[in-house]
Amino acid sequence: MKLTINGVERSFDTPPLTTLLHVLREELGITSPKAGCQQGGCGSCTILVDGAPRRACLLPVAAIDGAEITTLEGLGTPEALSPLQTAFHEHYAAQCGFCTSGMVLAAHGYLEAGGTPERESIQEALAGHVCRCTGYVKIINAVAAAAGGEIEATQRWLPQPGEEAPVGIPGAPA
Amino acid sequence: MKAVGARLPRYDGVAHVTGRTMYVDDIRVPGTLWTKALRSPVDHADITGLDVSKAESMKGVHAVVTWKDVPLLEYGHLSGLGIPADEPLLAKDVARYKGQPIAVVAAEDEETAQAAVEAIGLDLTERPALVDVRQAFNSDAPTVHHWGNWYPHFEGEMDRRQIRKGSIAEAFEQADLIVQGVYRPAAIEHVPIETQVCQVVPEADGRLTIYSCTQALYFSMGVVAAHLEVPLNKLKFVGGTVGGGFGGKVDTATETMCSLLALKAGRPVKWRWTREEEFLCSSTRAPWHMEIADAVTTDGWILGRKMLTLHDSGAYARFSPYGLTKHSFHHTGAYTIPNLEFDGYVVFTNRVPTTAMRGFGVTSVSFAVESHMSRIALELGIDPFEIRLRNANRKGDTSPNGIAYTDPSTIPTIQAVADELGHELSADYRTATSEPRTGEWLPEHLVGQLGNPEAH
Amino acid sequence: MTAPDVLQPSSPEEAVSLFEAGVTVIGGGTIVVPELTSGRLRPEKAMLLTGAGLAGITRDGTRITIGATTPVSELVSLPAPVGPCAANVADMEIRAQGTLGGNLCAGEGIEAPRGDLQGAMLAVGATVRSVGAGGETTEPLEDFLPNRKDRLLLDVSFEEPAAGAYAPLIRPHAHDYTALAVSAARAADGTVRLAVSGVAGHAVRLPSAEAKASDAEAASDAAATDVTFADDALASAWYRNRTLPVLVRRALTQLQEDS
Numbered sequence: 001m002k003l004t005i006n007g008v009e010r011s012f013d014t015p016p017l018t019t020l021l022h023v024l025r026e027e028l029g030i031t032s033p034k035a036g037c038q039q040g041g042c043g044s045c046t047i048l049v050d051g052a053p054r055r056a057c058l059l060p061v062a063a064i065d066g067a068e069i070t071t072l073e074g075l076g077t078p079e080a081l082s083p084l085q086t087a088f089h090e091h092y093a094a095q096c097g098f099c100t101s102g103m104v105l106a107a108h109g110y111l112e113a114g115g116t117p118e119r120e121s122i123q124e125a126l127a128g129h130v131c132r133c134t135g136y137v138k139i140i141n142a143v144a145a146a147a148g149g150e151i152e153a154t155q156r157w158l159p160q161p162g163e164e165a166p167v168g169i170p171g172a173p174a
Numbered sequence: 175m176k177a178v179g180a181r182l183p184r185y186d187g188v189a190h191v192t193g194r195t196m197y198v199d200d201i202r203v204p205g206t207l208w209t210k211a212l213r214s215p216v217d218h219a220d221i222t223g224l225d226v227s228k229a230e231s232m233k234g235v236h237a238v239v240t241w242k243d244v245p246l247l248e249y250g251h252l253s254g255l256g257i258p259a260d261e262p263l264l265a266k267d268v269a270r271y272k273g274q275p276i277a278v279v280a281a282e283d284e285e286t287a288q289a290a291v292e293a294i295g296l297d298l299t300e301r302p303a304l305v306d307v308r309q310a311f312n313s314d315a316p317t318v319h320h321w322g323n324w325y326p327h328f329e330g331e332m333d334r335r336q337i338r339k340g341s342i343a344e345a346f347e348q349a350d351l352i353v354q355g356v357y358r359p360a361a362i363e364h365v366p367i368e369t370q371v372c373q374v375v376p377e378a379d380g381r382l383t384i385y386s387c388t389q390a391l392y393f394s395m396g397v398v399a400a401h402l403e404v405p406l407n408k409l410k411f412v413g414g415t416v417g418g419g420f421g422g423k424v425d426t427a428t429e430t431m432c433s434l435l436a437l438k439a440g441r442p443v444k445w446r447w448t449r450e451e452e453f454l455c456s457s458t459r460a461p462w463h464m465e466i467a468d469a470v471t472t473d474g475w476i477l478g479r480k481m482l483t484l485h486d487s488g489a490y491a492r493f494s495p496y497g498l499t500k501h502s503f504h505h506t507g508a509y510t511i512p513n514l515e516f517d518g519y520v521v522f523t524n525r526v527p528t529t530a531m532r533g534f535g536v537t538s539v540s541f542a543v544e545s546h547m548s549r550i551a552l553e554l555g556i557d558p559f560e561i562r563l564r565n566a567n568r569k570g571d572t573s574p575n576g577i578a579y580t581d582p583s584t585i586p587t588i589q590a591v592a593d594e595l596g597h598e599l600s601a602d603y604r605t606a607t608s609e610p611r612t613g614e615w616l617p618e619h620l621v622g623q624l625g626n627p628e629a630h
Numbered sequence: 631m632t633a634p635d636v637l638q639p640s641s642p643e644e645a646v647s648l649f650e651a652g653v654t655v656i657g658g659g660t661i662v663v664p665e666l667t668s669g670r671l672r673p674e675k676a677m678l679l680t681g682a683g684l685a686g687i688t689r690d691g692t693r694i695t696i697g698a699t700t701p702v703s704e705l706v707s708l709p710a711p712v713g714p715c716a717a718n719v720a721d722m723e724i725r726a727q728g729t730l731g732g733n734l735c736a737g738e739g740i741e742a743p744r745g746d747l748q749g750a751m752l753a754v755g756a757t758v759r760s761v762g763a764g765g766e767t768t769e770p771l772e773d774f775l776p777n778r779k780d781r782l783l784l785d786v787s788f789e790e791p792a793a794g795a796y797a798p799l800i801r802p803h804a805h806d807y808t809a810l811a812v813s814a815a816r817a818a819d820g821t822v823r824l825a826v827s828g829v830a831g832h833a834v835r836l837p838s839a840e841a842k843a844s845d846a847e848a849a850s851d852a853a854a855t856d857v858t859f860a861d862d863a864l865a866s867a868w869y870r871n872r873t874l875p876v877l878v879r880r881a882l883t884q885l886q887e888d889s
Binding site: 015016017019038039040041042043046052053054055057058059060062063064106124125127128129130 | 678
């Protein structure tokens, strides 16, 4: 079977009902999607299948043979965060971080499908994602900010050699 | 001091949003074995037989560990605070709660480990179970614990936390009304999105590297060292990256069990709990049963409080005596009550042992105390803000155990809440302060409890 | 470990010819896959329907036909009660993966009732085309449901109702199933059909309430006689008994307003 993951084609041979989550984490070493419940109930395993958010723990790989998969690593890197990743960071939308991968990818799918900053629409898109740390408000703030185009296209957080690391987050909300 | 007042980025924020954060389950060590546990299927039973031979000889199984393999089977996590050990790492003669671990298996993959668990011969003779703390004191109640049905090892071998102040009998006699209430907050499961998980690597030099999701790295290191009877320098703990704990990852035992498996198998071992295990077998916030009877006057003074607390510790003590102790200190809440009779018990039941969770011991009593204040206000027909301000702690008032308050913030807090809600307070209450009681704020019955706020 | 023998038909005809009683059928996988992962289900044979060409919604005048592996998300735009019922299932990601067939054929859940769409489809008088023992059958959904375990559902069809309504107990969270829900529909000829999901076994019609449909109060009082309630992790039988009349009344009131 074949999957294109973050633009790279990977082949693997595994029983057809093996979940995508298992293939990603255990066979391909991509550990950003998490095994929070293995029942589709928490959303921490969500990745993009052909651009749409899906639960990796519920997908038999044979059902998506040949698909394009995007994981959190595929959205941006510490050197070049996507606007949405920047929004999550600036708005303190991650505490322990365990739900973050699923949240960001679901939010990304929402934005790509034309999602607006309207809070109720964001809540509907993220309804399947559980967070035990943040209380959700800052997550919704982050997605709303990204949807509203308030975030610059690229942000760099790692200081260049010789540069002093910035102390505060420029323009972060008080 | 550039950091003060600045909006600082989380040091782990960028890693979180780019998927770089490495939790325990993301660590990859070649040759790692998977762990599954045999757990008690019933609330209470004598273990009359345990046969792991079939499991041990199964293809793909590298180690099976039972109580026999544990150098020190019982170690009290809070023995440093005077709470003796009572809980075996793995059950020996008796299973005291559904889900209690009896044996652990390390195998090549999850299915093999699960099949091995199912191949373990377990003989049980069920015993009656106690699941309601209120029945623990009945003469015909099932016996849960070898110490009896409630914890007997407070200082001086007391079987309860007891606070006596003034004369409750006088207070009840002088009262215009007795207001009673029963408060029973239920157990709460922490539900961290990351379930409990541990990875242990036996190193060539004989040490163990332990990747742990514990909230308390050095604490857990001590626990493992104690059970294994090894010096601390035999262990290297790697941790601090926790996918949510909230108190549920302070009494972890997975590190010890995986260490024993890793030593026996000579291979790295990982154990990741399923969500079902997390819900059914991991420790929870305790359920509490609290009864309060307050002697009150019609103008809203609380003359005395009689209180009984039953704390449901589950099958073993863990941190419950400590939680109850904190609870006891706070049984008057933010209010000054001169006559007190408080008794609190740590009760054992055949349920999953309870543990810490955000403010444990105190959230229960805060809930009960505040609910009761509102109940008193309702029964007396008094404004709920004013009844609180009247009885609020002030400088020089003393706590249940006689310590004088130096800087209580009850009054300004309540006034601020009233402001925020647009709730009108009458003049006296609007201008009340935390200064030592005088005049109308110092009725006769509160004179005797005054202490010296400068005494610290 | 023995993995199941997995059949992957690439056409409806192949799916029909490969189907046999006892094979575990997988539509989207949202219900079956967690059972496989946990080890609660260890089938010898499974059939994955992803590539079997059984998805799609077709209209022939007012008749709507929905293929078995059509994702629940595609039903959201259909008329009430089907549309709102579909929109109330889980969350967006699960709806996009779960299928109509998987939902209708779901076995009784241990902790919570499954198969919300059974109720909505009963209310619109849906018929089911399926294969199994005795070959291919087309029958009313209420006749199919008791035997759903042994059949391969191919498609479901119904006449678009003149009016429809869906009245569920509100779920505390998207990952919860719905404890109880009443679906109502008025056919073109004025007949009102009522059905309830979240009861023991599978969703059922409410004939006693239907007989009094013109009087919402009378109908809501009569409904409980048609139902066997069960306790589960979501709600007790007692609670469902108390709330059924409320939902019947709501559904009928909404139905009035929808016309």
